[in-house]
Amino acid sequence: MRKLSEMILVTGGTGYIGSHVCIALLDAGFDVVVLDNLSNSNQTSLERVQSICGRSLVFRHADIRHEEAIHAILRSCGVTAVIHLAGLKAVGDSNVRPLSYYENNVLGTMRLVSAMKRANVKTLVFSSSATVYGIPKYLPLDEKHPLCPTNPYGRTKLVIEEMLKDLCRSDDDWRIANLRYFNPVGAHESGLVGEDPLGLPDNLLPFVAQVAIGRREKLQIWGNDYDTPDGTGVRDFIHVVDLASGHLSALRNLRQPGVLTVNLGTGNGSSVLDIVRTFEAASGRSVPYEIKERRAGDVAACYADPTFAMEALGWKSTRSLEQMCADHWRWQLQNPDGYHGSALSKTGAVQAFPPSRMSACASAIRTGDAERIRGEHTAHQR
Numbered sequence: 001m002r003k004l005s006e007m008i009l010v011t012g013g014t015g016y017i018g019s020h021v022c023i024a025l026l027d028a029g030f031d032v033v034v035l036d037n038l039s040n041s042n043q044t045s046l047e048r049v050q051s052i053c054g055r056s057l058v059f060r061h062a063d064i065r066h067e068e069a070i071h072a073i074l075r076s077c078g079v080t081a082v083i084h085l086a087g088l089k090a091v092g093d094s095n096v097r098p099l100s101y102y103e104n105n106v107l108g109t110m111r112l113v114s115a116m117k118r119a120n121v122k123t124l125v126f127s128s129s130a131t132v133y134g135i136p137k138y139l140p141l142d143e144k145h146p147l148c149p150t151n152p153y154g155r156t157k158l159v160i161e162e163m164l165k166d167l168c169r170s171d172d173d174w175r176i177a178n179l180r181y182f183n184p185v186g187a188h189e190s191g192l193v194g195e196d197p198l199g200l201p202d203n204l205l206p207f208v209a210q211v212a213i214g215r216r217e218k219l220q221i222w223g224n225d226y227d228t229p230d231g232t233g234v235r236d237f238i239h240v241v242d243l244a245s246g247h248l249s250a251l252r253n254l255r256q257p258g259v260l261t262v263n264l265g266t267g268n269g270s271s272v273l274d275i276v277r278t279f280e281a282a283s284g285r286s287v288p289y290e291i292k293e294r295r296a297g298d299v300a301a302c303y304a305d306p307t308f309a310m311e312a313l314g315w316k317s318t319r320s321l322e323q324m325c326a327d328h329w330r331w332q333l334q335n336p337d338g339y340h341g342s343a344l345s346k347t348g349a350v351q352a353f354p355p356s357r358m359s360a361c362a363s364a365i366r367t368g369d370a371e372r373i374r375g376e377h378t379a380h381q382r
C-alpha cells in the first residue's frame, strides 16, 4: 500500500482538470506540488482547492520546458510520481500555430521525462485525448481503434504516447498511464472550482453557460444534419470530478512496469441539443441558439467504450449529464467572471491553510525558492 505522505507532482495543476485532480489527491491523503506557468490559468484556483480540502499544497511557478527547474522540484520535494496535464489544448489554435503545440506539448514532455529519469522518478500519468483516434471507424471507441488524429494538437498527443512507449521499452522501471479523455465538463460541487476559459470558449459547456448567464447572446450549433438522432453532433461528456478520480485509480493501479493506455469516458453519447435542453433545465434559463453550417473536421459522433477502464483500473464514471450541467451552472453562477474579481484572489496568498501534511521541503519552497524558479522561468521564456 502507498504511504499517505507520498508527494505527487501535478503539472498544469492550476488549470481546469488539474485543479480537480489536486482535490482528488489531497482528499485521498497524498501531498501535492503543482508546477504551472499560468499561461492559461489563474493561481486563485489553488486557493480554492486548499479551501475545499482544508489542506495545503505547494505551488511552483515554472515551465515544463525547463528541465533544470523540474529536476530541482522533483529532488527537493521528494516527488514519487507525476501527473502530467500541462500543455496547450485548443484544436483550432493548433492549426494556426502548430510549432507552439509541438514545442509546448512534445518538447515540454521530453524535458519533463528527462528530468524524471535523472531524478529516478519513473511513475507517470499522462493526459492524452480521444482526439488521437481521429474519425471513428466504429463506435464505441475502444483502445484498439486505429489512431489517426486529424489536427496538430491530436498529433502532439499521439507523438507523446509513442515516445512514452519507447521509454518503457528502453527501461523496465517506468510505469506509465496514457489516459485518453473524452469531453470533460462540469465543476466541483462546491461551485468554487471550474473551467475558466480565457476569451471565447473553445468547448461547448462553457459557451452554453456564458449564454445562459447573459455574457453571450447565443450559441452557434455547427450543423444539424448529421446522422444522429437529432442531427446535431454527439459526444461523450464526462464529469470532471469523475475524470479526476480516474487519475487516482490510474496512479494506484500502476503496479506493473510498462504502459497502460485507457479511455476515460462514460460510454454515453449526448448531442449538442441534449446539452442545451439539460442545461436549460438545470439553470432555469433559456439558451438561445442558431444553426450554422457544419465545421470542417467535426465528426457526427464520438463516444468511448469504457470497458477496459473498469477492467484495468476498477474505475467508471458515476455522474449524470444532469449533474454535470447543474454543477457547471453553480460554478458559473457563483463566478460569473471566472476567477477574475474573486475576493480570494486579492489576498495573494496561495498557502491559505496551515501546512498540516506538508513536508519541510514544501514549506521551504513557498518563499524564496519559488521566486528563484520564477526568475529562471522568465529567462527561459525569452
Ligand SMILES: NC(=O)c1ccc[n+]([C@@H]2O[C@H](COP(=O)([O-])OP(=O)(O)OC[C@H]3O[C@@H](n4cnc5c(N)ncnc54)[C@H](O)[C@@H]3O)[C@@H](O)[C@H]2O)c1
Residues within 6 Å of the ligand: 011, 012, 013, 014, 015, 016, 017, 018, 035, 036, 037, 038, 039, 040, 041, 042, 062, 063, 064, 065, 084, 085, 086, 087, 088, 089, 104, 108, 127, 128, 129, 130, 181, 182, 183, 184, 203
Ligand atoms: N479539457 C479538455 O477538453 C481536454 C480533453 C482531452 C485532453 N485534455 C488535456 O488535459 C490537459 C489539461 O487540460 P485542461 O482542460 O485542464 O487545460 P487548462 O489549459 O485549463 O490546463 C492546462 C494547464 O497547463 C498550463 N501550462 C500550459 N503549458 C505549460 C508549460 N509549458 N509549462 C507549465 N504549465 C503549462 C496552463 O497554464 C494550464 O494551467 C491538457 O494536456 C489537455 O490537452 C483536455
